[in-house]
Amino acid sequence: MTRVVAQGTFDLLHPGHLHYLREAAAMGTELHAIVARHENVTHKDAPVLDGRQRTEMVGALDPVDEAHLGHPEDIFVPIQRIDPDLIVLGHDQHHDEAAIADALATRGIDCSIERAGPREPDFDEELLSTSAIVQRILDRHH
Structure with a gap:
């Protein structure tokens, strides 16, 4: 068995997720899937949906066997508990793979890190980011 972890904010689910x-x-x-807690999302706008809602939605998706809400202070706590063989980062996530590998080694977690590839839009107007969805809503309602 190969246990994989994917993590992210997963706010306003879209085809890219x-x-x-x-x-x-x-x-x-x-x-x-580990869903980032609201307070841990510091690299972009705060999520629209609460962490429990986002976790419930991600957990309902067919590819996900189990969804977990992240730890409020230490993002590696759920990774230690899950003990994955592989962590897959999203193609556009801001994470530094070398820094993650160092943090995993320090904690005695032996797993690989890979990046997923991007999804190419199926059509010109397809939205593949939460910020693009929010912007379209704002554009249409102002």
């Missing part, structure tokens, strides 16, 4: 989770699931036999 599904692509990432499907690709991560294909790299193993069991996919665990």
Whole structure:
């Protein structure tokens, strides 16, 4: 069995999220998704939906075997508990792979790190980011 972890904010689910989770699931036999807590999202606008709602939505997706809400202070706590063989990062996530590898080694977690590939839009107007969805809503309602 190959246990895989994918992680992200997963706010306002869109086809890009599904692509990432499907690709991560294909790299193993069991996919665990870790959903970032509101207070840990500091690299972009705060999520629209509460962490429990986002976790419930991600957990309902077919590629995901189990969804977990992240730890409020230490993002590696759920990774230690899950003990994955592989962590799959999204193609556009801001994470530094070398820094993650160092943090995993420090904690005695032996797993690989890979990046998922991007999903190409199926049509010109397809939205593949939460910020693009929010912007379209704002544009249409102002």
